[in-house]
Amino acid sequence: xxxxxxxxxxxxxxxGEKVFxxxxxxxxxxxxxxxxxxxxxxxxxxxxxxxxxMKEKGDIPEGYSVSREKKERFSLIxxxxxxxxxxxxxxxxxxxxGITGELFFGEGSRLTVL
Amino acid sequence: xxxxxxxxxxxRLQEGESSSLNCSYTVxxxxxxxxxxxxxxxxxxxxxxxxxxxxxxxxxxxxxxxxxxxxxxHITAPKPxxxxxxxxxxxxxxxxxxxxxxxTRVLVKP
Numbered sequence: 001x002x003x004x005x006x007x008x009x010x011x012x013x014x015x016g017e018k019v020f021x022x023x024x025x026x027x028x029x030x031x032x033x034x035x036x037x038x039x040x041x042x043x044x045x046x047x048x049x050x051x052x053x054m055k056e057k058g059d060i061p062e063g064y065s066v067s068r069e070k071k072e073r074f075s076l077i078x079x080x081x082x083x084x085x086x087x088x089x090x091x092x093x094x095x096x097x098g099i100t101g102e103l104f105f106g107e108g109s110r111l112t113v114l
Numbered sequence: 115x116x117x118x119x120x121x122x123x124x125x126r127l128q129e130g131e132s133s134s135l136n137c138s139y140t141v142x143x144x145x146x147x148x149x150x151x152x153x154x155x156x157x158x159x160x161x162x163x164x165x166x167x168x169x170x171x172x173x174x175x176x177x178x179x180x181x182x183x184x185x186x187x188h189i190t191a192p193k194p195x196x197x198x199x200x201x202x203x204x205x206x207x208x209x210x211x212x213x214x215x216x217x218t219r220v221l222v223k224p
Contacts, residue, residue, distance in 0.1 A: 043214040105157030
C-alpha cells in the first residue's frame, strides 16, 4: 500500500515563527502536492512538484515555499507564520507525468498559529 | 472562472435511507471528475474516476454518475460506517491540477 507520511499531526506556533512541514512517500511517485483545507473552502492547492528540485505554484502560494531535494520528500515552509495560516495541511502524491486524479493523501498536519 | 460546487453541505440519513450527493462544475474541457471520501482527522481517500458523460462507477453501496454539467454520488441503503465527508474534484483540459469542491458531510444514524 502507498503510504504518505506527514511528520507532524498537530503543531502550535507563534506569529512570525518559521514552520517546516515535511512529507514522505514510499512508492517512488513523481508528483507531490501540498494542499490546505479550511471549512467551507475545500482543498486549495499551495504548491506541487513533478520531479526532484522542481516546483510549481498552485492557487494560493503566497506566504509559502517548498523544497524537494529528494524524490520521496516534499517540504512546505512557512517563512513567517501568520494567524491566517492556521489550517489543516495535506500532502499528497501520485505516479506518472501529469495528474491522474488518484491522489494518495497523508493524514494531515493541523497547524495553529497564535 | 472554473468552479466546483457540492450540495448539500450536510446530510443526515437514517440507516437504510438512500440519498444522492451532487457535484456541479463549470469548467472548460473536463478531463476527469474524481470522488474522494474523508473521515474525521484523516486525509481524503480516492473512490472513483469518471471521464465522460454517461459513465457510471460502483463500489459497495456507492455509485457515481456523470453528466456534462454535474456528477451524483448515490448512497444506497447506507450504514453508519458510510458517515464521512465526500469530496469531488475536477481536472481541466488545460493545466495539471485538481479543483476540489467544498464537500458534503454525511451522517448516517443507526
